[in-house]
Amino acid sequence: MLLQLVASRADPVSVSDVAAALGVAKSSAHELLRTLTDVGFLAQDADTGRYAVGDGARRLAHGPLDTNLLRSLTTNLVDALAVRSGESAYIGVLRGQQVEVVHHVFRPDDTRQQLEVGDRHEAHATAMGQVLLALDPAAPAVMRTLDPVRLTQRTLDLPALRTRLVEVRQRQWACTVGERTADKADVAAPLRGRGGIVVAAVGLVGDVDQVVSARRDPRPVLLAHVQAAAAAITAELGATL
Amino acid sequence: MSARHVVAIDQGTTSTRCIVFDQQGRFVSVAQREHRQWFPQPGWVEHDAAEIWANVTKVVPAALAKAGIGPGDVAALGIANQRETAVLWDRRTGRPQGRAITWQDTRVAPLLPELARRVDDPTLRERCGLPLSTYATAPRLTWLLRESPDLRRRAATGDVLFGTMETWLVWNLTGGVSGGVHVTDVTNASRTMLMDLRTLDWDDGLGDAFEVPRAMLPQVRPSATVHGRATQVLPGVVIGAAIGDQQAALFGQACFAPGEAKCTYGTGAFLLLNTGSEPVVSTHGLASTVAFQADGEPATYALEGSIAMTGSLVQWFRDSLAMVRTAPEIETLARTVEDNGGCFIVPAFSGLFAPHWRPEARGGISRLTSHLTRGHLARAVLEATAWQTVDVVEAMNADAGLALTALRVDGGMTSNLLLMQTVSNLLDVPVERPMVHETVSLGAAYAAGLTVGLWPDLAVLRRHWHCGARWAPDMAPAQRELERRGWRTALAQTLTSAEPTPPSTGPPAP
Ligand SMILES: Nc1ncnc2c1ncn2[C@@H]1O[C@H](COP(=O)(O)OP(=O)(O)OP(=O)(O)O)[C@@H](O)[C@H]1O
Numbered sequence: 122m123l124l125q126l127v128a129s130r131a132d133p134v135s136v137s138d139v140a141a142a143l144g145v146a147k148s149s150a151h152e153l154l155r156t157l158t159d160v161g162f163l164a165q166d167a168d169t170g171r172y173a174v175g176d177g178a179r180r181l182a183h184g185p186l187d188t189n190l191l192r193s194l195t196t197n198l199v200d201a202l203a204v205r206s207g208e209s210a211y212i213g214v215l216r217g218q219q220v221e222v223v224h225h226v227f228r229p230d231d232t233r234q235q236l237e238v239g240d241r242h243e244a245h246a247t248a249m250g251q252v253l254l255a256l257d258p259a260a261p262a263v264m265r266t267l268d269p270v271r272l273t274q275r276t277l278d279l280p281a282l283r284t285r286l287v288e289v290r291q292r293q294w295a296c297t298v299g300e301r302t303a304d305k306a307d308v309a310a311p312l313r314g315r316g317g318i319v320v321a322a323v324g325l326v327g328d329v330d331q332v333v334s335a336r337r338d339p340r341p342v343l344l345a346h347v348q349a350a351a352a353a354i355t356a357e358l359g360a361t362l
Numbered sequence: 363m364s365a366r367h368v369v370a371i372d373q374g375t376t377s378t379r380c381i382v383f384d385q386q387g388r389f390v391s392v393a394q395r396e397h398r399q400w401f402p403q404p405g406w407v408e409h410d411a412a413e414i415w416a417n418v419t420k421v422v423p424a425a426l427a428k429a430g431i432g433p434g435d436v437a438a439l440g441i442a443n444q445r446e447t448a449v450l451w452d453r454r455t456g457r458p459q460g461r462a463i464t465w466q467d468t469r470v471a472p473l474l475p476e477l478a479r480r481v482d483d484p485t486l487r488e489r490c491g492l493p494l495s496t497y498a499t500a501p502r503l504t505w506l507l508r509e510s511p512d513l514r515r516r517a518a519t520g521d522v523l524f525g526t527m528e529t530w531l532v533w534n535l536t537g538g539v540s541g542g543v544h545v546t547d548v549t550n551a552s553r554t555m556l557m558d559l560r561t562l563d564w565d566d567g568l569g570d571a572f573e574v575p576r577a578m579l580p581q582v583r584p585s586a587t588v589h590g591r592a593t594q595v596l597p598g599v600v601i602g603a604a605i606g607d608q609q610a611a612l613f614g615q616a617c618f619a620p621g622e623a624k625c626t627y628g629t630g631a632f633l634l635l636n637t638g639s640e641p642v643v644s645t646h647g648l649a650s651t652v653a654f655q656a657d658g659e660p661a662t663y664a665l666e667g668s669i670a671m672t673g674s675l676v677q678w679f680r681d682s683l684a685m686v687r688t689a690p691e692i693e694t695l696a697r698t699v700e701d702n703g704g705c706f707i708v709p710a711f712s713g714l715f716a717p718h719w720r721p722e723a724r725g726g727i728s729r730l731t732s733h734l735t736r737g738h739l740a741r742a743v744l745e746a747t748a749w750q751t752v753d754v755v756e757a758m759n760a761d762a763g764l765a766l767t768a769l770r771v772d773g774g775m776t777s778n779l780l781l782m783q784t785v786s787n788l789l790d791v792p793v794e795r796p797m798v799h800e801t802v803s804l805g806a807a808y809a810a811g812l813t814v815g816l817w818p819d820l821a822v823l824r825r826h827w828h829c830g831a832r833w834a835p836d837m838a839p840a841q842r843e844l845e846r847r848g849w850r851t852a853l854a855q856t857l858t859s860a861e862p863t864p865p866s867t868g869p870p871a872p
Contacts, residue, residue: 193690193777197799200830204388204797229797229828236831238779 123153127163133171159316186320188214188223192238195312195354199226199323202350206343208327209234210350212312213249214320215257216241218267220250223321245269246276246301248294248309249322254282255289256311256319275299294348296339298329306332308339310351314358323351365437367429368811369596370803371418373443373527374607375464378417380425381803385816387826389798393424400461405468408461411449414527415534422595438602439535439592440810442610442802443527445553448502450513450578451530453523456539459513462527463502470501477501480571487643490568491552491559491650493719497668498555499526500572507573520577526550528604529580535601536590543590546580548661549609552652557582559641559650562661584655585609586809602810607802608632609653612664614805615770615796616827618820623758623766625751626801627775629677631669633751635758635766636662646757647717656812665761667716667754671709672747673775678711679743685736692740693780699737702845704729706852707742709750717757720857728852747775748784749849755789768792772801779833787837788845797830 123143127134140150154172157163164175195212203210203226212224219241227234244250245267254260254267269282277285277300289295298306309324325332325347333339339347367390372379378397382390395417400408426432446465451458463469478494492498503524507514516522525533528550533542551557551564556574558565563582569575583589589601605613608626612634615624620638625631634653641650641663653664676689686692708714710725727742751769759765768791775781776795786793798804811817 187688187691187694189690189693189778190688192779193688193774196777200797200799201389203830204828226797226830227828227832229830231828234829234832236779236833 123157127172127174133166133169133173135169135171139172162316186214186314188221191321191358192224194357195224195323198350198354198357199224201353202323202325202346203227204229206325206327206346208325208331208343210323210325211237211249212321212323213247213253213309214322215244215250215253215259215263218244218263220244220247220253220322228327242301243270243272245282246272246297247324248297248307249324251282251285251289251295251297252309252311252322252324253319255286255295256293258318272301273299273303275303276301294339294344294351296333296337296344298333298337304329306339308332308344308347310347311355312351312358313355320358323347323354365435366816367431367435367437368807368816369422369425369436369439369599370807370810371422371439371441371531372607372610372800372803372806373414373418373441373531374802375444375466378414378421379803380418380421381800381807382425382429382431383804383807387798387804387808387823389800391425391428392800393421393428395421403469405471407464407466409447409464411451411458411462411527411530414462415531418531418534419595433596433599436596436599437816438600438810438814439596440603440605440806440808441528441531441601442605442607442806443531443550445526445550445606445608446497446499447527448499448506449525449527449530450506450517450522451525451533452516453521454539456534456542459522460506462530463506465497467502468496470496470505473501473504477504477571481568486555486568487650489558489565490555491641491643492555493647493649494555498553500555500568500574503574504572514575517578518575522578523580524574524578525580526554528606532589532601532604535592535594535596537593541593544580545583545589545604547583547585547589547604547606548652548655549585549606550604551582553606559652559663562652562655584657584659584661586655586813587657588813600810600814602813603806605654605806605809608634608666609651609664610803610805610809611772611801612636612805613654613808614798614801614803615772616820616824617770618662618824621762621764621767622770623755624770624772624801627672627747627771627773627781629673631672631747631751631773631775633667633669633754633758634664635666635762636664637762638662642761644757644761646761647719648754648757648761649716654809656809665758667757669747669750669754670715671711672750673773675707675709675743675746676775678709679740683739685740689774690777692743693778695737696740696744696780697737699735699741701738702741702745702848703734703738704731704848705734705738705742706749706848707739707746708852708856709746710856714856716754718753718853718857723856726852726856728855729848744778744781745784745788745845745849747781748788751785752788752846752849766791768794770794770796772796772799779831782831782833783836786833786835788842790835790837790839790842792835793833794829795831797828 209228213220307326312321314320379394585605623635625633655661710723714723
């Protein structure tokens with residue numbers, strides 16, 4: 122309602138306009154305006170202090186995040202992740218029960234590799250997918266109907282997956298070992314747009330013995346690289362998206 | 363050696379960046395500042411050289427601070443720069459004499475017919491490798507010195523100095539009015555139209571033709587050599603390289619051997635092909651230029667083809683037609699359809715340049731039919747970049763007498779995967795993107811690191827190059843031929859509908 126009010130005015134509105142139009146105290150109007158500004162639905166003019174519709178709301182009107190734009194904004198940082206980790210690096214988004222690869226940087230070892238952008242994998246069996254199933258705003262609806270296909274001996278069934286997702290939510294990263302392909306492991310962390318909403322995941326994939334320790338934990342340096350990349354990309358997205 | 367970092371300054375058209383690299387050639391940190399673009403009259407584009415120098419004094423310490431290092435950790439400094447931009451300054455005060463006239467500035471267009479009568483095109487191409495156009499620096503000096511008799515007098519006595527951007531920066535870094543060295547490198551000098559491509563020194567005949575006194579010109583040096591030791595900004599650090607930005611990108615892409623080529627896709631596109639130790643005089647509308655020279659070694663040459671409209675066509679599609687909100691979203695739109703629907707866009711808004719050089723040509727959209735959608739137009743916009751690349755590559759293959767086997771790419775448009783696949787399909791060669799995006803800065807860093815022995819040889823640098831993504835051709839030859847006929851037809855229509863008005867006036871102002 123507040124958004125409609127702001128959007129219906131030709132000029133930016135002030136706190137008093139909003140208080141008067143909604144019949145609430147100025148302090149409550151102010152709080153409402155602040156909250157919507159923080160998540161990017163409104164934008165406040167630095168000079169006049171007045172409010173107008175922000176990029177976040179416009180984006181809602183324009184539908185989901187454009188994945189080609191996402192790749193363009195993150196190229197430098199995902200390159201750095203591949204260079205530093207020595208593994209192939211990816212960005213993925215949730216598409217129903219699957220995770221779609223929207224960006225892929227080769228492992229820097231000069232072996233012949235294929236670009237995997239556009240590939241889709243079962244979300245429940247990958248680290249990027251588990252990050253998104255745990256944190257993406259669309260995940261609760263997906264989880265209601267999910268019947269996880271068993272891809273390897275280590276693929277999680279539904280109860281185990283639910284337990285895993287609780288951990289992922291807590292740690293803010295995911296790691297799977299042989300859950301999609303027996304000899305591969307992956308590590309991923311969430312990417313957030315304006316207002317802290319999870320929009321995608323960034324991760325790396327490699328051979329099991331490269332990516333995790335004997336105890337099947339991600340190697341600390343690799344985890345640190347993924348987390349640093351996620352933080353840097355999130356900062357970039359927060360500034361532009 | 364304890365100093366294990368190399369610092370690169372990329373003095374570009376819109377901004378000045380400083381990037382710190384480690385000994386593996388990996389990106390460590392960056393700091394950047396934009397400078398003001400001055401447009402005093404239509405077609406005029408100027409920069410304030412004093413502002414640019416001030417930006418250098420800010421971005422270098424900022425990048426070092428982000429990397430957590432000091433000047434003592436820096437093995438060498440390399441400079442890459444926007445080419446052809448002319449700076450004049452007073453040797454005694456260090457003050458720029460007017461604003462720098464940039465490579466995009468077309469004010470000298472009216473002078474070209476007169477200059478063309480003094481030096482004919484074949485002589486120019488043979489001597490300095492360039493066609494007469496508004497791109498090159500020399501006509502700007504003609505213009506500047508004709509404007510001001512006072513400048514001409516002081517230039518003749520060497521009290522007013524000329525330099526391209528790297529010359530201006532090296533002079534200031536090495537002390538400016540107190541002992542600054544006045545040097546340029548072969549790659550930058552090869553873009554002025556005043557240097558002999560074979561002797562690698564200023565050519566007196568060309569100097570006379572353009573009315574440029576020798577006393578104002580810097581000394582021409584190899585790209586990778588000790589240009590001096592900084593006394594400002596990075597005190598004590600060796601300036602180990604100066605190199606033009608497109609040549610730096612070629613070097614940063616590790617295109618060290620004849621036949622290796624890179625294309626940088628930004629606002630415009632710049633394709634350079636390494637042609638080895640002899641300059642190739644183009645008979646197909648390309649420029650011949652110096653690619654690189656290390657101390658005590660022969661120069662390496664390149665053929666260069668520049669394309670005026672690539673990213674800028676995408677900008678037109680975004681801003682003037684309002685078809686997309688951001689440039690990358692053109693890929694999303696293009697993927698809503700299978701093909702171009704028979705539509706071709708020839709982006710000759712201000713004439714067609716390399717390899718056609720038809721400034722009078724005007725752009726066109728061919729085969730508009732009622733079933734065309736925005737998606738088809740989006741495809742046609744991207745394909746225009748790919749076809750222009752094909753035209754330049756075919757001219758290069760013909761000039762150099764070889765066939766390109768792979769193309770290395772960089773620049774903002776390489777994040778467009780559909781475009782990269784299309785380039786590969788139409789060229790019928792693999793296209794490769796390197797892992798390090800900042801190829802201009804990397805090239806300057808490589809050259810500087812070589813000079814001080816941080817890296818022993820090119821083989822080591824070649825091993826630093828890693829492929830970040832690769833596209834292999836995936837188009838049936840019959841289909842390619844069909845598409846080629848469509849492009850050629852559209853191109854021919856553009857050329858025949860144009861009224862010839864030679865000679866060329868150079869690229870459009872942005
Ligand atoms: N994903 C994309 N698809 C199509 N065009 C793109 C895409 N991303 C960027 N562009 C275009 O590329 C250009 C920007 O690229 P880049 O930043 O390399 O250019 P530049 O300004 O020439 O470079 P620099 O400022 O570093 O000298 C713009 O013209 C933009 O329209």
